Amino acid sequence: MFYVIFAIILISINCSLVGPYVVLRRISFIGDAIAHTILPGIVIAYMIGFNNFWGALVAAIITAIGIGWFTGRNDIREDTAIGIIFTALFALGILLMSKTDLSDEEFHHMLFGDILTIGQNQLIIIAAISVVILITEFLLRKELELATFDPMYSKQIGSRPDILRYVILILIALTVVSAIQAAGILLVSALLITPSATSIMLSNKLFKINLISIFVSILSCTAGIYLAFKFNVSASASIVIVVTIIFAVVWLNKSNRNSKPVKR
């Protein structure tokens, strides 16, 4: 249980640090995409006898760099690039998988994960990636924010929004790869988007957005796991339902406040 609690906290921190960039750059699809594109990496690693994690990591980073390169050319939109690379690599993974003796059950576990069965090694990997994300985002916080908000001004002053886009994409890839085998595609995608989308409605400062998002994630995970035990249902699915309810409550509250007539 200790491992599970630690994993939830670290996955929440990782997703909440990169999540606002995913939402603000309008690339919400990316978590889901990277989670699928790691399949060929995992299968190739399995075929040549390497650890699954390294296969997944290489595939995720290739996806991130591929998306960055495609969109940097300006003739393909970022969401189109994500869609093309995602489906092509997933298809390649399925083709390769049919040539191996991987069982459906193993495949299912790789992609859908189970947070309650997390081991020490996975926890160490997630913690190492938390350190990388924390240091990168701490040092580059003003540059990453400006490149997301106003890439043209960022380019004019020479702070290289083109390279910073790769930095963000690689941080997203690291987050997804580290969390996927514990949390699964559904939960990683949800934790990347929903807590950040919720906290963006509550603050105008990126640091506060990160903190609120971490709080929302940990709260949802704790409540979701409790409900999963109580009703004997999937933990990942319950967490996603809880985080979506929190989002809906904040959103309804905010839109209700915005629609009230202003006193003159």
Next chain:
Amino acid sequence: MRLKMPFIPYSDRCSGVHADTGIAVEVRNLNVNISANNEWALNDITVTIGKGESVALVGANGAGKSTFLKTTAGLLDVASGKIFVFGHHPGICRHRTAYLPQRVEIDWKFPMTIRNLVVTGSYVKLGWFNMPGQKEFDKVDSMLDLLQLKEIADQQIGQLSGGLQQRALLARALVHEADLLLLDEPMNAVDKETRKIFGQVLGELHNQGKTVIIATHELGRFESSFDSVIHLHDGKQIGRDFKLDADLDRVG
């Protein structure tokens, strides 16, 4: 938490050494292509803008005004011809050149306060990793005061009217402390108060010897505020009018 880091400038920064030629922007037979269909967005432009001059670029939508400003700011590639900004290629003297984009090019829903938008103008002088401190925020506050934005400095940028958003962008360009300001349609659809404030700020910049190039589709009553007016049409320069007293200065 702030770490004091050594100054690491952003890429391609100039050495700070400039030949005193009296010229801010020099353009020779400039061609710029921004679309894939090989139509010139700027076609054979030749123009010289002296230091301290205030120049208006006038033309309809698609005339090439924004392309000229973006090329001067180093944001677009040159297809052929030459352009020099303070004697360097564009995009080298980044701390001396500030570009104010059109309001529609900014994501106003972004979670950011006016103060935080304006402080981004100080980043060019901070370089990589260093965060703005008291000195930078003091400068921001004085600009917010000048542009009458101080009362609403902590509001989210999307909650402002068009005129106030335009003032916030001007405040950022002023915090940049550039010698050349490239302002893209700053007075498009703004209120009377903002126009008045812009007029005062432009006058002050002129007095300080700053070079200002403004793109606008109509000059209105600001015509007399400029030393010269460059007319653009379909990417070509179709004329340049100099102000009478500026003409006399040249003759004298």
